[in-house]
Amino acid sequence: MLIRAAYDKHTLTVYQAYAPGIAGPAVAQQSLAVPAFKVERMTWIKPSFLWMMYRSGWAMKEHQERVLALKIRRTGLDWALQHACLSHFVATAHPNPLAWKEQLQAAPVRIQWDPERDLHLNPLPHRAIQIGLSGEAVPRLVHEWVVEVTDVTDQAHEIQALVQAGHLQAAADRLPKETVYPTQALPHLLLEEAC
Template sequence: MTPPYQIRADYDARTIVVYQAYPPAIADAALRAGRFVAPFSFHRMTWIKPSFTWLMHRSNWARKPGQERVLAVRITRDGWEEALSRAVLTTADPAAVARAAVHVQWDPERSPRGAALNHYSIQVGIGRHLIRALADDWTVSLTDLTPQVRRAATLIRTGNAAKAPRLLPAERVYPLPRALENLVPAGG
């Protein structure tokens, strides 16, 4: 049985992949520059998600307005863990959440068809004071996954869902450092 709270991600010894969905203008500018640049907003929280299927649910497989392009953002594990070390659970005291540089929330993980599963996926909100670090220091590469997303969505919509997993990134349990275990809700 899968533990209720567990980070699952595509990662290697040095980096972790998180996913974001954007309108074409933001995605195109970022891909050309190899990092986030205007019109990406550096003045508001941005949410990164290591769960590909959760983002597919959220963006409706890149069909939701303003989320038509899906980017795989490979960031350093040092940056990822720095963000987590500054995080507060969104269920914490409201004053602590308001002061936090990073927010963490856990939402039900999703199947490729969008059904809620019985375990949770982490979402990490990077506050405006750390967005430059994400864009300039932590980001290693950006990859446009939109064509792959559209192929997988077509397979799922046309009754060929069994063929879709080969188009999905491989995710495995991320080893959360003991110092960051406070990000797992009580009872998890």
């Protein structure tokens, strides 16, 4: 399994979809530390733009009308992967289901692998990582990891319109450039069996 993301030397981009009541203030303040954002709830970050489009229905689903690109510190992702557990039992990664369940309950981060999506939001043969943050991981995201918040909803709608018009190359040219992300992730999080 490979993590694909848009990244530079110090940061990588992950996506989340929100209702306008969270997205607007978050962009204005360049922070998720806004009243409507609940740090006590699990929140999922996704490095795949097209998987975010699949999940949010091109930013058309209720309470997901605004897609934000969060530039986070790479050290934050490293911390998340070091404190993560797969979201389901994998025999080669855990000695038994009980041990996995105990690790899952203790871990502040969950890792899930879902089929990556193409421009038509159809599944591809490779997987995209979803990173679920809870407990101490959420305040870390909010107060330590996020360095930039950008609303990419208009970009999402432009790409969708190009796809609907059959201009697939033009749509592809508007996508963020996601490449294989170099990670020191623990091997048990990158298992093929995690599919």
